[in-house]
Amino acid sequence: MSYTCKIDGKLKIDVRDFNFYYGNKKALSDLNFCVKENTILALIGPSGSGKTTLARCFNRMHDLYPNNHYEGRILIDNKDILDPKIDLIELRNKIGMVFQKPTAFPMSIFENVAFGLKLIGIKNKTELEDRVVQALKGAALWDEVKDRLNKLATNLSGGQQQRLCIARAIAVNPEVLVFDESTASLDPISTSKIEDLMIEASKKLTIIAVTHNLQQAARISEYTLFLMNGEAIEYDKTDVIFTNPKDKRTQNYIMGKFG
Amino acid sequence: MSKRRFLNYLGLTVSTLSALIGLFFLFWIIISLIYKGFHYLNWNVFTQNAVAPGDNGGGLKFAILGQLEVVGIASLIGIPIGLLAGIYLSEYGKDSFTSNVIRNICDAMTSIPSIIIGIFIYALLVVPMGNFSALAGSVALSILMIPIVISSVDNILRLVPNELREAAYALGAPKYVVIFKVVVKEAIVGIISAILIAISRVLGETAPLLFTSFNSNFESYKLNKPIGTLTVTMYDYAMGPYDNWHHLAWAAAIILTFSVLLFNIASRLFSYWRFSH
Ligand SMILES: Nc1ncnc2c1ncn2[C@@H]1O[C@H](COP(=O)(O)OP(=O)(O)OP(=O)(O)O)[C@@H](O)[C@H]1O
Ligand SMILES: [Mg+2]
Numbered sequence: 001m002s003y004t005c006k007i008d009g010k011l012k013i014d015v016r017d018f019n020f021y022y023g024n025k026k027a028l029s030d031l032n033f034c035v036k037e038n039t040i041l042a043l044i045g046p047s048g049s050g051k052t053t054l055a056r057c058f059n060r061m062h063d064l065y066p067n068n069h070y071e072g073r074i075l076i077d078n079k080d081i082l083d084p085k086i087d088l089i090e091l092r093n094k095i096g097m098v099f100q101k102p103t104a105f106p107m108s109i110f111e112n113v114a115f116g117l118k119l120i121g122i123k124n125k126t127e128l129e130d131r132v133v134q135a136l137k138g139a140a141l142w143d144e145v146k147d148r149l150n151k152l153a154t155n156l157s158g159g160q161q162q163r164l165c166i167a168r169a170i171a172v173n174p175e176v177l178v179f180d181e182s183t184a185s186l187d188p189i190s191t192s193k194i195e196d197l198m199i200e201a202s203k204k205l206t207i208i209a210v211t212h213n214l215q216q217a218a219r220i221s222e223y224t225l226f227l228m229n230g231e232a233i234e235y236d237k238t239d240v241i242f243t244n245p246k247d248k249r250t251q252n253y254i255m256g257k258f259g
Numbered sequence: 260m261s262k263r264r265f266l267n268y269l270g271l272t273v274s275t276l277s278a279l280i281g282l283f284f285l286f287w288i289i290i291s292l293i294y295k296g297f298h299y300l301n302w303n304v305f306t307q308n309a310v311a312p313g314d315n316g317g318g319l320k321f322a323i324l325g326q327l328e329v330v331g332i333a334s335l336i337g338i339p340i341g342l343l344a345g346i347y348l349s350e351y352g353k354d355s356f357t358s359n360v361i362r363n364i365c366d367a368m369t370s371i372p373s374i375i376i377g378i379f380i381y382a383l384l385v386v387p388m389g390n391f392s393a394l395a396g397s398v399a400l401s402i403l404m405i406p407i408v409i410s411s412v413d414n415i416l417r418l419v420p421n422e423l424r425e426a427a428y429a430l431g432a433p434k435y436v437v438i439f440k441v442v443v444k445e446a447i448v449g450i451i452s453a454i455l456i457a458i459s460r461v462l463g464e465t466a467p468l469l470f471t472s473f474n475s476n477f478e479s480y481k482l483n484k485p486i487g488t489l490t491v492t493m494y495d496y497a498m499g500p501y502d503n504w505h506h507l508a509w510a511a512a513i514i515l516t517f518s519v520l521l522f523n524i525a526s527r528l529f530s531y532w533r534f535s536h
Contacts, residue, residue, distance in 0.1 A: 059429055092431035103426035106445040115440075116430040168430065 006236075007223070012037035012176065012206045013058070018072035020053055020062070020230075027053045028230045031072075035223070040198060040207040042217035042238060045227035046253065051210040054227065055180045058208065059095040060088055076176065093120055096169035100181040102161030104153040109136075109145050112153045112164055116172040131171055138201070139167035140193055159190025166197060170205075177201065179209040183216065195220050214254065218242050226250045292516055296509030304510045308478055315503050319511055321478045322492040328480055329396045329472055329488055330462055337401035338454055341408025348409065349416035350438050362413065365406040376402050377467030385471060391485035396472025400461040407460055411453035415446045452526035459522030463515055465490040489515050 013035035020028040028050050035041050043051045053062075060081065062068040070082045081091055093116070105112050113132040122128055132149075136142040141163040145156070153164055162182060169177055179198065183191040198207055198220055211217050217224055217238065224241040226234045226249075234241060234250045245251045307318035344361075352358030380399040385391055419442050427437040443450065473485040474495060480486065493511035496504035 061425065061429065064425065064428060089431045089433060092429055097426075097429040099422055099426060099429075101422055103420075103422050105423070105427070105441050106447075107440075115427075115432075119431050119436070165426070172430070 007034060007036040009039070010037040011035070012076065014073075014075040014078075016073045016075070018057075018070070018074060020050075020057060020071070021069050022053075023067045026230065028057075031232050033225060033232055033235045035206060035208065037206050038202060038204065039223065040202045040209055040221040042221035042224045043208060043210045043227060044212075044214060044217050044224060044253075045233075047212075048229075049227040050230040051227055052180055053230070055097075055178045055208060055210050058176060058178050059092050059097055060086075061097070063088060089119075093172055094175050096172070096174035096177045098162070098165050098169055098177065098179045098182045100184050102158055102165055102185075104156065104161045104164055106152070106154060108150045109153045109156070109164065110149040113167050113171050116168055120172055135167040135171035136164075138170050138197075139163045140197055141167055159186050159193070162186060162190065162194060163197070166194065166201075170201060174205060176206045176208065179207065179211075181210050181212060184212065191216075214242070226253065228253075289516070292509075292513055296513045299506040299510045300513055304507070304514075309476075309507075310503075312499075313501050313503070317503070317507065319489065319492060319507060319514070321475075322487040322489045322511065323514065324480065325393070325472075325486040326462075326489040329393055329468070329486060330400060330458065332394070332397035332482075333400035333404060333461060334454075334458055336397060337404030337457070338408060340401070341405045341457070342412055342450070342454075344405070345409045345412025346416065346438060346443070348413040350434075350442065362410070365409050368402075368406040369410070372466075373403055373464055374466035374470075377470035380467070381470040388483065390483075391471060391473035392483045393472050393480070393486035394482040396468045396486065396488065397482075399467040399471045400464060403461050403464065403467065404457045407457040408453060411456070412450055415449040415453060416442060418449075419445045448529055448532065452529040455522050455526035455529065459519045459526070462519050462522065463490060465494050469494070 011034050015031050015033050015035075018028065018031040019026060031054070043054060045051055056062055057070065057074060058076075058081070062070070072082070073080045074082055076095070080086075081095075105115060107115075110132055113135050114128055117128055117131055122131065133142065136145060141160060144160060145164075153161065156164060166182075183194050186194070195216065198209065201207065209217075209221065221238045224236065224238040225232055226241060226245075226247075228249055234245060234247045236245075241250065242254060245254060303316060304318040305323065306320055307316070308321050310317035348358050348361060352361070376399050380395050380402070384395040384398060388395070423441055423445060424437055427441045432440070468488055468491050472488060472491070474487050474491045475485040478487075489511045493508045493515065496508035496511070499505075
């Protein structure tokens, strides 16, 4: 795909000539696109198209495993995050991630949310408490857990745990939040709560949301990137992708899904 | 009856029978221990020391405290080493060649007869020091514990889902925080029960102590001097010619058996507690 950056607003992320390899296997090739600040970008595409792979590049999650390597540039606020000299801990404080399965830590609800805050050096007890409460309110979980902040978080329901993970991620005020199919294992009510949260959060931060659920992409995102076999096939405003896609492959994918 | 159902039935019968045979011997041992030894257990056994050979009375105080000392110090040496090495294998070494070599060595070490470890420490510590010592006994037991702790900690930590590690890394946690605040915490119950099992495993050892901590006629808890232990004392008394010694040997057997059972049950309860939480 040639470089397309037709966004109407401030640019947050700029991906240039980007390739990613699992060992010798090329999983993403020649990506060129950009992401507008404070909005939601949906990543869609068939299974195995590279959505998760791409999502995990923004916080350099792939660095956890040997033999993976990146080529090209991913600029966030004009700074190349693929630079080997970059501090990964600092990067991950700024680029949050919510996974497919809820991943509550084996500690209290309070401690879960305070986990990231302590990592960025917040030790003052009242500040810690304030920010935990703020984050839980921001994740629409406060009312359900305010009486049991010191209870084990792993006893919460799946939907509550996922909102806890969101609270944990937004508590540290990230600039970008990446969601990888974060509602895929949840019931419709929990899903709709989390979609509302994403829309609300996107007023203050940039969201990249991987989803298999095309209705969801249509509901929440402003832009959509359609991936196939590790290539970006089409990138446009979400309503254009869904109503008037230019590429045959995008059309087929969307038609196939819609019926 | 179809062949499949017959085989099913046969499998069930054979395994039930084997379980019953095992249980039968276990209960036989425990019941005969209680039947023959229980009336020799009294307060004096715990508070008094040995009397002159052939005299009546006396107790096992030195042997009990000595056992606690030897096993306690063995745990102080073996548990931290085993724990850290297990964490290393699971969190740092992963599936590297070296880690797999270490895993294999651990498996081999758990099947080495414990008397060999005793002789090894005899050559390594007792001969150079010039005498048997409590420390040598503890080192021998710790060498028995280490591979058990390593393998179980390694296995338990590898059961912790990788998603949990990734979630912690994604928040910007450095590796040691991920390991000690998240991974170990998630597995803590399993780790504690593994430690209890390792302790109960060495609690009943006699052979490695015969060559290392030996036994002593004097009540001394110095690390560089030989020390009495329940297992060796029981062995000596059971082999000895006096009725009183035999009685004390029965008492020692009961104390030992029930301590080992207690540790085992405690570790089971711990695991159940994990699943119910
Ligand atoms: N750790 C890995 N090592 C090697 N190849 C991998 C690895 N993870 C994913 N892949 C491969 O990379 C390609 C992209 O996978 P990815 O998980 O990013 O797809 P996806 O779009 O997220 O799919 P899904 O919708 O099923 O989640 C696939 O061909 C996959 O087999
Ligand atoms: Mg995926």
